[in-house]
Structure formats: structure tokens, C-alpha cells
Amino acid sequence: MTTDTYGALVSKQREIKLLGGVSGLLGWDQETYMPHKAGEVRAEQLALLAGLIHDRVAAPEIGDLLGKLEKGALEPGKAAVVRETRRVFDREVKIPKELVEEMARTTSRAQEAWAKARKEKDFPSFAPWLEKVIDLKKRAAKLLALPGQDLYDALLDDYEPGCTVKELTALFEGLEKKLVPLVKKIQASSKKPRIDVLERNYPRAKQEEFGRLVAADMGFDFEGGRLDVSAHPFCSGLSPDDVRITTRYAENDLTGSLFGIMHEAGHGLYEQGLDRTHFGTPLAEACSTGVHESQSRLWENMVGRSRPFWKHYYPKLRGVFPDQLADVPEEDFLLAVNDVRPSFIRTEADEVTYNLHVLLRFEVERDLLSGKLRVNDLPAFWNKKLEKLLGIVPPDDSQGCLQDIHWSFGLFAYFPTYTLGNCYAAQFYAKARGELDLDARLARGDLKPLREWLRKNVHERGQLYRPKELVERVTGKPPSSEAFTSYLEAKYGALFGF
């Protein structure tokens, strides 16, 4: 009977996942190909689907099936499915359908408002939308919070189950203490990267050609995936056989598109590596947003900005851009892609300053949610904090608090998972290096063994373990920032000679 009950649960979950994929396609299309005028109808379609999905996730039958399954003994895989389904079910039943639909409708429209505001450097035009989104998130957080639970923690559970503001505050404090001095040390070095060599004219088609080559070498399957262009790069996994990544190209920026592609392809490998036999269930879902981010950051930075990687790929890149790179020795190129300096845009930030950008957003979100910070005061707060962390002030809000799409999407308490991802990535990478003779392989352009290692240790496991347990099982250590700061200090010490 347990088997039938479990089968019934899985069949409902497959349906939810199919609808999720449909909603994902609507979102992908909105960011890539949708005609401008279609925005209003798209918002209605997304709201309708959000409601249909909510109905199914919070359906009383799911509760009944879970109740039956929780009475029996289950093998670990099924137990994980029941555990995670219960977690999501208990949250979802607290949210009325009307709020789910309102959130989908509002965020779909808010994205359009954000894109326009960012283009026109016009924060006041976006402010009412941001307020609306925050109100909705607050309503949701209040409904979701357990007695005495912090509202921010209640939202964090959507992305990084079990993680808390308290842990994050400690994590960021630790990082700030290590990173701010590290940035200064690098700035003080006599080695000055020639970053202008990356800003020569690099035709878009050639950038794409090289990016596709690297993604394919990483093992991204283009028969079950795509690469397109969008204003804000993303990865959308509609199913393990339909994984879509995007990037953006600027002809005076050689590496923005490439590292963007490696980043999103890192996410994409995770989605393509999920266990198809459990499609629809938590066993075929990424463990957490932070673990997802560990995959993208690992490929983008630990692989893509490493010396062994460029040993193999720099000659290839020079083959694609012989004139532009004729006077750039490999060592100069390596230093240029590892330039560290205070800058305005998070997605373009180097590995070291990146987490300070995240810290800023974490504080903004926490204070917006608690009411300590008002939307109208956001630009001033942002600029002041950035100055404190990095010593620079954005010339306008498009390079400041308007730069990210996340809040318009309703993604609140999401940013910290980027930093968690960096920390997990460093732990995974250190372990993989130890097991795989990785540097020698990368230097031969042999990227697949790392993909296989990640697939076996992370991707295929889905949500069998919670994030903390997964990290500990794979690396032998609980999550912390140690591996990450050690990695940064060793790498940049060697590059900049201190």
C-alpha cells in the first residue's frame, strides 16, 4: 500500500513539475523573445499558472498522502521525498491562492517597470513597484513565520532551508574582516593588470563561438539545452532535458559573456545532471539555491579564472582573436581576468569584492523587511554603505540600487545564497582537486571528469540531504567560509606577489 501511496504522491508531483516547466518557459520567453506589448497578458498567464501550481502543491490530497506515508518506515530516498514535500506543503498551505496570484502578477509587471527604470536611471519610477513587492513579501513572511521566527528567516527557507539571519550575519562579519584587507593588499601590489586588453573590439559572433566551445567542453548538452541572449543572464531548468541558459555580449568586453556562459552552464550542468528517474520529486530537484550557486561560481571562478584552465584555452582564444591578443602574453591575460578592484556592478565584480556586494544587499533586504529602512531612502543607504565597503560611490542608481533584477522578481532573501555558494564551491573544489589531479586535467582541457565528480557527489543526489548535510558528506566538513578565504588568499597572494 505504501508503494501505491508513494506512487500517487509522485504522480501529483510530476504534474506540478510539468506546470512549473510551463511557467518556466513563460518566464524564459519573457526575458528572451517575447514582443514588448505582450507584457500584460503574460503577467495574467503567469498569475494563472502560479495559482494552478499553488492549488496542487497545497492540495488536501497531498496532506493525506503525506500523513499515510509518514506512518510507515521508508528507505532513505523516499523518506527524503516525504520530508521535503512535507516542508513545502506546510509552507504553501499558509499562503492564500490570491496572494500567490497577486505576487506573480505584480512581479511580472514589476520586471517591466524595473527594466525601464534601470534604462532611464529613474529610481523613483520603480520605487512604488518595489514597495508593492515588499508589502507582498512581508505578508507572505508573516504567514510563513513560525512562532518567534524572524521574518527574514521565514523567507530564507524558500532558498536555503534551515539557514538563519544569525548565521549569515556571522558569516558576513567574518568575510568582511578578511576581504576588506585583502582588497587593500591587492590594490597596493605593484602588479597592475592590463585590463584594457579585454576592452578591445571583440566581435559578438566570435565571442559566442568561443563561449559555446567552452560550454560544450564542460559537458553542457546542447541537444537538451540552449544558449540565448537576455538583459540579465540566467539559467532556467524546465526539465533535465530542457535547460536554457542566457548571456549578454558587449563588443568591447571579451570576458563578460564568457564568464557569464560558464556561470550559467555551471547551473545548467546541475539541472541536466538531476536524476531523470525521479523527475518531479525532490530527489530530482537541486538541494538548495546556495548549492546551485556553488556550481555556477565553481565553474566561473575556480575553473574559469584559474591558471591551468587558461594554459589550455588561451592558445585557443588567441586562435579566435589573433589580432586583438597578439601583444598579450598568457601571464598578462591571466592577471587581467583576475583583476581585483572596487566596482559598481555585482555581476561584473571580481571574486574578492563580490561578496561585499552581497553583504550590502543582505543588509538592505534585512532592513527593508524589518521596516528600519524605507524604500525612498534606499539609494542613499546603498551609496553610503558601498562607500564604506569599497570606497566608491555609484554615479547613478542604475549602477547602484537599480542594477539587479531580483527584487522585481520577488526574490527577497535570495542574495545571501550567492555567498553561501562561494563558500560551498570552495569546499567542493578543494575536495575534487584532492581526488582528481584536477590541475593537470584542466591544463589539458579535460573538463569532463570534474563534471562527473560533481554529478556523482552533488547533482544526482537532488534533495536526498539538506544543504549542510550534503556539504559535510561530500567534503567531510560543515559549511564555513574557511576554504573560501584560504582559496582567495592563496590564489591572489600568488598572482599579486604577497
Added chain:
Amino acid sequence: MTTDTYGALVSKQREIKLLGGVSGLLGWDQETYMPHKAGEVRAEQLALLAGLIHDRVAAPEIGDLLGKLEKGALEPGKAAVVRETRRVFDREVKIPKELVEEMARTTSRAQEAWAKARKEKDFPSFAPWLEKVIDLKKRAAKLLALPGQDLYDALLDDYEPGCTVKELTALFEGLEKKLVPLVKKIQASSKKPRIDVLERNYPRAKQEEFGRLVAADMGFDFEGGRLDVSAHPFCSGLSPDDVRITTRYAENDLTGSLFGIMHEAGHGLYEQGLDRTHFGTPLAEACSTGVHESQSRLWENMVGRSRPFWKHYYPKLRGVFPDQLADVPEEDFLLAVNDVRPSFIRTEADEVTYNLHVLLRFEVERDLLSGKLRVNDLPAFWNKKLEKLLGIVPPDDSQGCLQDIHWSFGLFAYFPTYTLGNCYAAQFYAKARGELDLDARLARGDLKPLREWLRKNVHERGQLYRPKELVERVTGKPPSSEAFTSYLEAKYGALFGF
């Protein structure tokens, strides 16, 4: 109370239309950008949506609302909404959801099988899928047919409500009698079009540039629409603000893509011209498939292959392809795009032989459905009939019975609407010419007045009238093939000198 009841009906219809647009996007994506491996999951998604839509179209509440509304007196617009909703409701309740889902699932997979079979010229690999589709269509037809109604008529009602096999048989007999001799007369003419001039090298990007120019001149709104590439050109109206057309390019074929674009943009103008204020209701749905086709054929042929059109556009085309067209006078070009000769591929057929291709498909469908013709005997039947009509035999099935995507889509009894469209188009066009001084306008590249005329007389009316009534209201005459054959005889007599 009637207003509330009507409002409740409209709100349910809007939801159905939103889901229809979602399903439309899934279909559009499948034909344009979807990664190959995603086919299986896509089929499941389409089946799920088909079921959700069916549930809503055949919902008992719809029956209740209709029952209430039918008791009162309604103004013509609302009366039309009730009439058409009743028609569709009464049909939909006869079809079990399981059959709807099975059809969606089967046809999504059958399309993949068809594409592969056509590519590999392998009819036997597609035959089992075709049998499966026919079985499902037969099941549906038996459920839908009124007592004593022909099964083919029951299916026709999906596309051309009220049209019958009897009418079509008479229509095609009349056309065959006029068209077969007309083809022979043109073949016997001493004027021989230089069609080789259209088969020189025409780079794809330039073809696209010119096609986009013409579509924009026609009034196709690219802010609320797109043009992409697919194996089989189509138009998908997800909403009046999201209308997507496709074409295909071959570098040794100048006009295939252009006339494809004009054809699909003709459909697109209809979708963009629907009345937004009634979005979701039959008042914002195309009158019938035949009327839809009248719009595409009118723009493709009556405008796009006319002397006045090329008076304005030929110099522009020559500007885009100066070398390729240097030795081609306008008169030679006009004759080349109006070449008439027996050929294998329907979509590439000229205006005169085109309807003989449709006649062939009509007979095939009728006989497959009645059981008179078996799937395995289809290739032989096809080839024999084509020889009788046009005197030629396809060298392989990909140029014969495998050429069209329609059956794999589950489109049965659909082909005749192409010929109905040609007939309606000729009637509309004759009327518009009389009212608009159209030749002089086209010769100035002034295409918008025709678009406006069609919008006012056809597009904006939606399903206010049934197809026959619409044609009669607009043109003063009931539908017939007379205007069409007169148009052909006059045009080709003048071009070929008889």
C-alpha cells in the same frame, strides 16, 4: 442579473484563452527553439494543458451560465458570444478528457516522428503514428457526430462551422473543371517565365530584411509580434498583442520566404486586428479557419503576386539584390513569380494548381476516415491521383504524402479550408478593389488602407457572424468559387496572352 451572468461567462472565457495562449507558446517554442531532447516532456506538458483547457471549456458552470443567458434577450454581440460558446460547449462535453489528453500527447510525438520520416523519406516509419492519429480522430468524430451526420462533417465543424462534405465535393468538382483546362492553357502559352532568375544566390539576411520591410508596410506590428524560422511556416496568435509568424529561407529561392512571410503576416494582421475589449470571447476569435486563410492568401497572392504591388516593390527589391536582378526587367520578374506549372509541394504551388493539391488531400482524408483507404495504401493513392490531376508523380514520399505537417498535428478536415479561403479572398478582394482604388494605392506601396478595410470588415467582427453570413454581409454575395475562377482567368489570360 444578465450582466453579472454574462460577466461570469466572460471571466471564465478569459481564463481559457490565457491557457490557450500558454499552450500556443509551448507549440510555438516546439517548432522554433525547443532543444531536441525536450520532446517527451513537452508532449506531457501539452497533454496536461489540453486537459486543463478541456475541463474549463466543458465545465458544468459554463452550461449553467449559458442556460441562464439563453432565457433572456441579448444584444447581437452578446448573442453571438452565447451562440458560439454553446456550439463549442455542446461539442466539448461529448469528448472525454482522457481522449483530449491522448490526442495532445500523441500529436506532439507524431510531429517529431513526421519530421524525422520526412527528412529520411521514410513513410513506413510514420505510418503507425498516422494510424494512431486517425483512430483518435475517428473516435472523436463518432462522439461528435449528430444522428446521421457524416463523420467528416463532424470534424469540419471544428474549422468551418456549417460546411459539409457535400458542399465541398461540389466546390472541388467545379474547380477541377475550370482549373485543369486553365493549367493546360497556360502551359501551352508561348510565354515561358524565366523562373531560374529566382533561383540565383540570395543571401538569407537580405531576404529577411526585405520580408520584414514588406510585413511592416502591410501593418504587421513587430512591437506585438515576431518573425522567426521554422521547418513549416505558421502563425500563432497567443493574444492580439503577441502574434508570432515564422518562415523558412533557402538561399537559392528568392520568393519562397517572402511569400511565406506575406502569407503568415496576413494571418497575423487578422490576429492583431481582433477586438481587444472582447479578449477571450468569440467576439475576439477569428470567424473560421477558412476566413483566416482568406486573409493569408489575399496578401500572399492577390496583393503579393500582382502587377501594381511589384510596380512599387520591384525597384526596392532590386536595391537589395542589385547584382542578382540586374538583367531581370520588371515584366520578366512579374511573370516569374506567376509561373504556373504542375509541381509536387503544395506550399510552393502556384495559385492555379494549388487547389488541385487541396482537392487531393480532401479525397485522401475523406477516404481514410471512412475506411475506404488504408494508411499503407496512401502513397500509391496519392501518386496516382496527383498524376491524374497534374500529370506528374512524386519521386519520393517526402515530396508526396509526407510533405505536410497537418495530420501529425491531428488536423483532419482542415485542408479544404485553404480552398475556401481562396474563394472568400477573391470575393473580399473584388469588393475592396471596388471601394478603395486599390491598384493605384498598391502601386504607391500604400498597403495600409487595405489592412484597415479588412480590419473593419473582417478582423474586428470576430465571430459576430458565421462564415457564410460574414462573406455575404461584406461582399453582398454568398460564398462561391465564381469570383476566384474569374480572378484567375482574367489575371492569367492577361499575363500569358490568351
